[in-house]
Amino acid sequence: MSNAAPAKQRDRGNRALHTFYVECQVRPDVQPNVRNLIQVAGTALTSQPVLHKDRVYNQPEELAHPLVDQLTRVRVWCPTLGNAPSWPTQFAQLDFVIYHPHTTEAAAELDEEGTTTLFHTTTLPHARFDGLWSSLAFEESVPDRVLRFMTTVWQFAHNDVDSDVVTNNRFVLLHGPPGTGKTTLCRALAQRWAVGLQPSHRLAAGKESGNNQGPAGVVSALPVYLCEINSHALFSKWFSESGKLVAQAFSKLQELAEAGPVLVLIDEVESLATSRAQSAARGNEPSDAVRVVNSVLTELDKLKYLPNVMVLATSNLTRCIDEALLDRADLSLYIGLPSPRAIRRILESCIVELGRQGLLCSLGPPFSPGSDPAVAGDHPTPELVAAVNLCQGLSGRAIRKLPIRAFARLSRPTPITVTEFLITLTSEAEEMSRARRPAETFPDVGLTPE
Ligand SMILES: Nc1ncnc2c1ncn2[C@@H]1O[C@H](COP(=O)(O)OP(=O)(O)O)[C@@H](O)[C@H]1O
Numbered sequence: 001m002s003n004a005a006p007a008k009q010r011d012r013g014n015r016a017l018h019t020f021y022v023e024c025q026v027r028p029d030v031q032p033n034v035r036n037l038i039q040v041a042g043t044a045l046t047s048q049p050v051l052h053k054d055r056v057y058n059q060p061e062e063l064a065h066p067l068v069d070q071l072t073r074v075r076v077w078c079p080t081l082g083n084a085p086s087w088p089t090q091f092a093q094l095d096f097v098i099y100h101p102h103t104t105e106a107a108a109e110l111d112e113e114g115t116t117t118l119f120h121t122t123t124l125p126h127a128r129f130d131g132l133w134s135s136l137a138f139e140e141s142v143p144d145r146v147l148r149f150m151t152t153v154w155q156f157a158h159n160d161v162d163s164d165v166v167t168n169n170r171f172v173l174l175h176g177p178p179g180t181g182k183t184t185l186c187r188a189l190a191q192r193w194a195v196g197l198q199p200s201h202r203l204a205a206g207k208e209s210g211n212n213q214g215p216a217g218v219v220s221a222l223p224v225y226l227c228e229i230n231s232h233a234l235f236s237k238w239f240s241e242s243g244k245l246v247a248q249a250f251s252k253l254q255e256l257a258e259a260g261p262v263l264v265l266i267d268e269v270e271s272l273a274t275s276r277a278q279s280a281a282r283g284n285e286p287s288d289a290v291r292v293v294n295s296v297l298t299e300l301d302k303l304k305y306l307p308n309v310m311v312l313a314t315s316n317l318t319r320c321i322d323e324a325l326l327d328r329a330d331l332s333l334y335i336g337l338p339s340p341r342a343i344r345r346i347l348e349s350c351i352v353e354l355g356r357q358g359l360l361c362s363l364g365p366p367f368s369p370g371s372d373p374a375v376a377g378d379h380p381t382p383e384l385v386a387a388v389n390l391c392q393g394l395s396g397r398a399i400r401k402l403p404i405r406a407f408a409r410l411s412r413p414t415p416i417t418v419t420e421f422l423i424t425l426t427s428e429a430e431e432m433s434r435a436r437r438p439a440e441t442f443p444d445v446g447l448t449p450e
Pocket residue numbers: 135136137138177178179180181182183184185314338342346395396397398400
């Protein structure tokens with residue numbers, strides 16, 4: 001499994017031998033021969049002098065073999081490389097994960113009365129979540145850090161490390177201002193994690209060996225479930241019933257965990273777990289708020305004994321969350337507004353997309369189709385620099401709204417030039433920044449929603 005402990009060994013020459021995970025997504029209509037595929041993709045990769053630390057091949061022809069046509073994407077990555085951007089292929093070992101993406105829509109799980117949706121279940125890896133990971137621009141360490149954490153927590157739970165000795169609540173909290181990509185990151189993490197849980201095959205010295213449970217040479221799948229709890233729905237509709245609904249939701253999650261690993265996403269957890277002290281201070285009916293928080297805490301405590309369940313929660317208002325819940329998070333990470341580097345990546349991704357759709361013309365080298373803006377060009381144009389500067393202080397969600405505003409403002413036949421686009425987008429960013437409410441400018445937790 002690629003979620004197993006990252007392997008870093010040494011060869012005889014004492015050069016580190018790194019394991020690269022090769023995650024191959026097979027076209028849904030294809031049932032390939034896994035052995036063939038591994039041999040072919042393995043040969044294509046090992047014929048390259050170096051392997052990049054994390055690279056996605058979206059075009060099969062990039063791997064230059066017709067068999068690779070059976071794949072929709074290949075991600076090659078190595079978690080142990082540290083700061084090195086690439087590694088000589090001769091000192092790399094390849095671990096293959098071959099999987100089919102699921103395509104069925106999320107299923108709603110209703111309460112006993114059939115009136116309230118407790119959560120939505122998506123079977124992972126899912127085609128809809130493809131590309132989410134690469135669409136997010138964070139300081140590099142953030143998504144990797146959470147993914148590594150999830151992997152480690154899982155290993156500990158499945159190695160039966162006594163959680164009374166080494167605390168393992170399997171509960172991660174991402175918090176920060178709204179629109180900073182927390183919910184999207186959770187889905188992207190879920191997808192990467194689910195891919196990593198699929199059976200793997202090692203290719204060493206041209207010979208494949210694996211822990212594939214299915215018939216030899218055929219793709220075998222382990223269903224992983226992402227259950228998204230809508231905190232607002234559970235809380236608002238039947239206020240005094242929320243405690244019961246929470247208990248029902250968790251008991252259904254428990255049933256599901258018997259079928260496969262379950263990742264629970266509690267989005268905007270503050271709606272369910274508002275601080276008991278604060279509700280009392282506001283003079284709200286304290287018993288309801290207390291009941292629902294108690295229910296969430298009790299259910300989370302029970303999860304300790306369900307190694308197949310892990311919880312990711314997000315919050316825009318950490319200050320309002322009950323202390324006892326915050327205390328249970330094994331990892332609580334602040335996700336802030338995008339840095340200038342991240343803003344540049346977001347803008348570049350918009351430019352590449354608009355260029356691809358023919359709405360922008362004259363795409364120069366850093367933006368030409370097929371180029372990876374994340375690594376291209378250290379020489380941004382003055383218009384891009386100005387746009388990045390004016391976008392500082394805006395959330396990722398706000399920045400992604402700017403292109404449409406720029407096109408609407410220009411109201412000109414398309415395509416337009418990148419320069420024109422960026423100049424107009426900068427004016428829009430300036431206007432958006434001016435219109436922001438003062439509370440949104442604090443680089444701190446507990447911001448008011450957009
Ligand atoms: N750091 C980022 N990089 C790229 N896109 C981002 C980023 N932050 C937010 N976005 C965009 O904003 C949208 C909203 O993000 P979301 O995950 O709902 O934020 P949050 O849950 O923090 O409110 C996403 O679809 C994403 O495209």
